Amino acid sequence: MDETLLSTPAADGFRMPAEWARHTGCYLIWPERPDNWRAGAKPAQKAWITLIETIAEYEPVTVLVSARQYQNARGSLSEAIRLIETTTDDSWMRDTGPSFVINDAGDVRGVSWTFNAWGGLKGGLYFPWAADDLVAPKVCDIERVRVYQPDFVLEGGSIDVDGEGTVITTEECLLNPNRNPDLTREQVEEMLHAHLGTTKVIWLPQGVYLDETDGHTDNFARFASPGVVMLTWTDDIDDPQYERSAQALKILENETDAQGRRLTVVKITQPGPLFMTDLEAHGVDSTPGSEPRVAGHRLAGSYVNSYIGNGFVVLPVFDDPHDNEAIAIYGELFPHHTIRTVPGREILLGGGNVHCITQQVPRG
Secondary structure, three states: OOOOOOOOOOOOEOOOOOOOEEEEEEEEEEOOOOOOOOOHHHHHHHHHHHHHHHOOOOOOOOEEOOOOHHHHHHHHHOOOOOEEEOOOOOHHHHOOOOEEEEEEOOOOEEEEOOOOOOOOOOOOOOOOOOHHHHHHHHHHHHHHHOOOOOOOOHHHHHHHEEOOOOOEEHHHHOOOOOOOOOOOOHHHHHHHHHOOOOOEEEEEEEOOOOOOOOOOOHHHHEEEEEEEEEEEEEEOOHHHHHHHHHHHHHHHHEOOOOOOOOEEEEEEOOOEEOOHHHHHHHHHEEEEEEEEOOOOOOOOOOOOEEOOOOEEEEEOOOOOOOHHHHHHHHHHHHOOEEEEEEEHHHHHHOOEEEEEEEOOEEEO
């Protein structure tokens, strides 16, 4: 493709659309890393297959897969799924893949942020991460779209946009000194606006308790439609999550979006709390440079971590008493979408969920 663009999306008339805008497809990365996914990643692969085939009922799916796992993935997935052999470090497509932007003429371009494994050598979750830092430009090349490559550390799950000028993020993540330590809050905002085409940042202090991404908003607070935000919630005032969610609720209810609308906040009670079992923890290999998995560790479970596609939403469920309530709320939030559920625990064991492992390609 053409050389890296030296301008910015906003300067060129591009903006990041909301996730509910029409897609031409969805990307995922096949999981295999044994020091993150238990039992040689076989349970995780089963969860991926269910998710991939569900999405493929509604929009084309492309899966990046290593040479080692190509035949296994090909034999496990239907012929409709496009596989592309690609080197990666792990399977978090939302965070390593590009953020796509569009303009009024129908053109699509990609933004390839700098990726440092959620903190680099100061709190990052694995080393090395060089292959994952190349995922975004590779996907842009596959899609034959031009690409912006700002010198700015950001993961796709740390932002959420309404497509009308507003972006939500957390101070816990984007102001963390392990991301862009030399930039002020105002400079971070400028980078967001320049590369997302936004004009308003809504800052939340923190995300979900013990979220190892340093509080990604895609696990905590996301737009369901313009002016409507879904928020991970708990009524248990003794739960460490309560204060985080209560702070966010107060901010959101007193905020306006880029269009001047007051926000409607929809609380979605978290599952559990959920904890890693002894069997799950001991199924993960221990290697230098990777995040250890410990029995009894609390998992950052959330129903907000969903994927909004072409006429459907994929919602992770956990065989939890709160599952049905979450399904019902999603039905009200997305009345023109089919709500599909997939088992979310295996994905959660690796540190994220459905939204974290998917990346939509918007239709121009």
